[in-house]
Amino acid sequence: MASITLENLAHSYLPNPGTDDDFALKAIDYTWEDRSAYALLGPSGCGKTTLLNIISGLLTPTSGRILFDDKDVTAASTTERNIAQVFQFPVVYDTMTVGENLAFPLRNRKMEANYITERVDRIAQMIGLEADLHKKARGLTADLKQKISLGRGMVRDDVNAILFDEPLTVIDPHLKWELRTQLKSLHQEFGHTMIYVTHDQTEALTFADKVVVMHDGRVLQIGTPKELFETPAHSFVGYFIGSPGMNFVPVSVAGNKAVVDGKTLKLDHDYDDPQGNLQLGIRPEFIRLSKADGLPVRINRIQDVGRHKFVNATLGDTEINIAVDEDTVLETDMTNVVFDRSKISIFSDDWRIDGKATDDAEGRSR
Amino acid sequence: MEKTVNQRAWLLVIPVLILVAFSSIIPMMTVVNYSFQDTFGGNDFFWVGLEWYRELLHSERLWDAFGRQLLFSFIILAIEIPLGILVALSMPKKGISASICLVLMSLPLLIPYNVVGTIWQVFGRADIGLLGRVLSDLGISYNYSQNAFDAWVTVIAMDVWHWTSLVALLSYAGLRSIPNAYYQAAMIDQASRWNVFRYIELPKMRGVLMIAILLRFMDSFMIYTEPFVLTGGGPGNATTFLSIDLVKMALGQFDLGPAAAFSLMYFLVILLISYVFYTVMISIDKSEAQQ
Numbered sequence: 001m002a003s004i005t006l007e008n009l010a011h012s013y014l015p016n017p018g019t020d021d022d023f024a025l026k027a028i029d030y031t032w033e034d035r036s037a038y039a040l041l042g043p044s045g046c047g048k049t050t051l052l053n054i055i056s057g058l059l060t061p062t063s064g065r066i067l068f069d070d071k072d073v074t075a076a077s078t079t080e081r082n083i084a085q086v087f088q089f090p091v092v093y094d095t096m097t098v099g100e101n102l103a104f105p106l107r108n109r110k111m112e113a114n115y116i117t118e119r120v121d122r123i124a125q126m127i128g129l130e131a132d133l134h135k136k137a138r139g140l141t142a143d144l145k146q147k148i149s150l151g152r153g154m155v156r157d158d159v160n161a162i163l164f165d166e167p168l169t170v171i172d173p174h175l176k177w178e179l180r181t182q183l184k185s186l187h188q189e190f191g192h193t194m195i196y197v198t199h200d201q202t203e204a205l206t207f208a209d210k211v212v213v214m215h216d217g218r219v220l221q222i223g224t225p226k227e228l229f230e231t232p233a234h235s236f237v238g239y240f241i242g243s244p245g246m247n248f249v250p251v252s253v254a255g256n257k258a259v260v261d262g263k264t265l266k267l268d269h270d271y272d273d274p275q276g277n278l279q280l281g282i283r284p285e286f287i288r289l290s291k292a293d294g295l296p297v298r299i300n301r302i303q304d305v306g307r308h309k310f311v312n313a314t315l316g317d318t319e320i321n322i323a324v325d326e327d328t329v330l331e332t333d334m335t336n337v338v339f340d341r342s343k344i345s346i347f348s349d350d351w352r353i354d355g356k357a358t359d360d361a362e363g364r365s366r
Numbered sequence: 367m368e369k370t371v372n373q374r375a376w377l378l379v380i381p382v383l384i385l386v387a388f389s390s391i392i393p394m395m396t397v398v399n400y401s402f403q404d405t406f407g408g409n410d411f412f413w414v415g416l417e418w419y420r421e422l423l424h425s426e427r428l429w430d431a432f433g434r435q436l437l438f439s440f441i442i443l444a445i446e447i448p449l450g451i452l453v454a455l456s457m458p459k460k461g462i463s464a465s466i467c468l469v470l471m472s473l474p475l476l477i478p479y480n481v482v483g484t485i486w487q488v489f490g491r492a493d494i495g496l497l498g499r500v501l502s503d504l505g506i507s508y509n510y511s512q513n514a515f516d517a518w519v520t521v522i523a524m525d526v527w528h529w530t531s532l533v534a535l536l537s538y539a540g541l542r543s544i545p546n547a548y549y550q551a552a553m554i555d556q557a558s559r560w561n562v563f564r565y566i567e568l569p570k571m572r573g574v575l576m577i578a579i580l581l582r583f584m585d586s587f588m589i590y591t592e593p594f595v596l597t598g599g600g601p602g603n604a605t606t607f608l609s610i611d612l613v614k615m616a617l618g619q620f621d622l623g624p625a626a627a628f629s630l631m632y633f634l635v636i637l638l639i640s641y642v643f644y645t646v647m648i649s650i651d652k653s654e655a656q657q
Contacts, residue, residue, distance in 0.1 A: 058550050078553045091551040093565040104565075105555040138569075152555065 002068040002160040004032040004055060004193065009064035011050055017062060025050045026217045027064065032161075034069075035191040037184070039208035041198060043240070047217040048197045052163050055195065056085045068160050085163040086153040089170060090145035094138035098129055101137050102151050109156075123151045126182060142170045150179065154186060161193040168203065180207055201241055213237045229283070230343065235350040238281050244310065246345075247287070247320040251280035253346055256358050261316035263295050268342050269355025276348035284310065284323040286343035289330070294338035302330065313337065400626035418627035428628070430603065431611040432635075435587060438522070438607060442586040445526050447579060450533025451571070454541055455563070457534070468538075471531045479528075483595025486524045490596075510597060514604035517597050521605055524592050529585070533578045540571035576647045580640060587636055608632055 011025040020026060025047040032038055040048045053059040054066065057078040065074045073081050084105070093101050102120045124130040127147045132140070137148060146167065153162055164183075168176045184207060187194050198204050204211050205225040212222045213236070221233035232238035238246030252259045256270045258280060289311065297313040297320070304326075311322040311330070315337065322337060324330065345352050401418055403411040422428050453471070458464045474482075490510050492498040501508040510517040544566065552562045590609035593599060599606035599614070606614070612632065616625035 053550075056554065058553065079556050083554065085550070085554045087547040087551060089545065089547060091545075091547050094569045095565060104557070108556040108558070108561065149551075152551075 002193065003034040004161060005067040006030050006032075006055075007065040007067065009051075009054065009061050009066060011047075011054060011059065011061045011063075023062075024217050025054070025061075028219050030212075030219070030222065032193060032195065034193055037187045037194045037196065037207060037209050039196045039198060039204035039211045040214060041201060041204040041211050041240075042214035043199055046214045048199075048214055049165055050217075051214070052085070052165055052195065052197050055161070056083050056163050057081045058085075082156075082159055083161045083163060084153040084156060084159045086149050086165065086167045088166040090142055090149050092137040092140075092145045092148050094136075096137055097134050098137055098140075098148055099124070099133035101148050102133075102155050105152055105156055119155050119157070123155050126154075126186065127151045127179075143172060143175055146170055147179070150183075154192075157190060159192060161195060164194070164196040166198055167196075168198075168200075176203070183207065201243070205241075213240065215240070231345060231352065232281070233352050235279065235281065235347050235352075238283075238345070238347075242283060242285075244284055244321045246281045246283050247318075248279045248281050248347070249315055249318045249320065251278050251346070253278055256355070258344075258346070261295055265295075265339065265344075266341065267344060267346075267355070268358065269346075270358050271346055271353060271355040274346065274348050274353055277350075279347045279350075281345040281347055281352075282339050282343060284321040286340035287320070287322045288338045288340070289322060289324065289334040290336045290338050291331070291333055292336060294336040296335055297337050299335065397626045397629055400622050401630055402623075404623050414623065418624045419631070422624060422627055422631065427603075427611065431606055431608050434604075434606065435608045438518075438589065439583055439586045441522055442525055442529075443579060443582055445522070446530045446533050446582055447575065449526065450530050450578065451537050451575075453530065453534040454537035455567070457538055459542070468535070471534055474528050474531050477528070479591035480595060482524055482528050483592040486520060486527075486592070487596050490520050512601050514601055517593075517601060517605050520596060521589075521593050524596070525586060525589065528592075529582060533582065536574040536578045537571055540574035541567060544570045572651075580643055583643065584636060584640055587639070 006028050008027055008029055009025070010023050010027045012023045014022050017023055028051070040051060042048050050059065054061045057073070057076060057080075061074065065072055067073065068081065093104060096104065099120055102123055103116050106116045106119060120133070121130065124133055127150060129144065129147060129151065132144070137145065140148070150167060153164070168179060171179060180203060183194070183196075186192075196204070196207050198207075205228075209224070210222055211225060211228055213220045213228065213234075215234075215236045221228060221237045223231075223233075228237055228241045232241065232246065235246070235248060238248070249260055253267070253271050253274050255272065256267045258265045258267050260280060295315055297315045300312045300314060300319070303310045303312070306326070308326050309324045309328075309330070311324055313320055313322060320337070346355065347353065402413060402415060404414045404417075405411050457467050457471075477485075489495045490498045490508070492502045492509055498508060507513075508516050510520040548566050548570075549562070552566055557565070588609055589607055590613070593605040593607060594610055594613075597605055599610040609632075612625060612628050615621050615628060
């Protein structure tokens, strides 16, 4: 087990990268702490898998260094790095039994027979395949095959890190939950450093201690699920995390006053005189409908998703979503919205800006 | 929706029936007809029943040819299948060099059987052939027209040269269809090169290899042109395989009845062996999938 340090790491699939656009992974500097569970979250094609393959040694980065603890492993092979990786689609050795599949990484490393049996039994029990150990792997369903892949990733207990590349894509939704829980408990039990790539925010937020949000080859924010939800560092994080994502409305700000759609709002923080293209970000969960207070909106439609309703409305020229509790009665004359002012974020050119806490702030400051 | 019954649709099948009748059924039945009769020319035929079949089954000549044929097919498979896989494994995976390789590999497949025979016949001659001359200058005695072993070596070399490409191309296609993740997983599992071949590449190539084995078996079991061009089945009867023997019987001796019986048995043997091959391979496949 080791911490993983990325030093000014960047990668391009082109032979002679010039501009920033040529890089599939733009320069990143970060240390992944030992024994933590991380999720790499972002839309398809954002560079998650590239980053993962660089860490596992399947790809050599164009520039920068990668260190395990203090050892430079940039040029080291996958074998030397001693990591495990689970891929998006199940990789099983068809001609072997389930047990042989699980034992394969250990046999290749010439472990003792007793140890192998013990580990294989343990892992099989964990992934619920102990009854199938003697079955041939090729006849199994995709679900079970992926369980074998997961098991093979976890069978070695001396690995520096376990990397997961969207491992639950082919798994049925109800099993996803179960497997994710197992992974999480495994992490708590053994304390491996785990890096989990996904484009599913639920998966990322439930699995990881820390979530790394990536977009277009760039790391936008690294933080706990709570931080990502409440104080997104970039408008993309706000938009990508949460369903529906954060609302953004054009705003002009001076000191602790914001002007939205001609109306002035008081803010918790003093932003002085911010420059750039300003937006006010607020999550649907922190907006409330009202009859008289706040900003006037035009209600477009209401969606009932079970636990709560989402109201889609137009504020000025911008569409916003408002989350309303299931048991709240919506009345026809509720045509104003009130923002929870402690949950408002201000973005300048897509990046969040921090203001100074004002005296009458409700306690939250950064 | 109501189904309308229209028996006239059967008329649409007629063209195919006519085609198949003239291309297969009628010629085949003619052969069947011959195999039960004897003739002394002049279009006079006598019914002899199973006489020819009985005679052929006790004919040493036929059994010898059959033995040679089996040995030949076995050697061909034993050389071409592993060699083809080896070639496929060492071919470049992508880029212009892969395309060049593919074209070069396909070239032997485009050469007519007859020409292959002639090329090797000249190539192996001790007086003017490059191979024959070099060998005899090196002091190795090599003469395919007098030495049975040399004739065998030449026919096998010819077939390997001509057809290994087919196995290689099929295997190559099988190899290319393996997703990269398998190799990456093997790297992470620290599998040796042999293990990668044994547990990833070979199982994934199984389907195409079955086809390759079946094709190469059937084709080598029917080999005619190459040994015919090289030595006409000689020296002696050394390279007289079943087809060559059949032609000798039918056209050389003009024994139409025995030759017809021979053809039918030949056909049935190929059918039988191919069927057995196929069922065995399919059932292995199924039983493994079910376990």
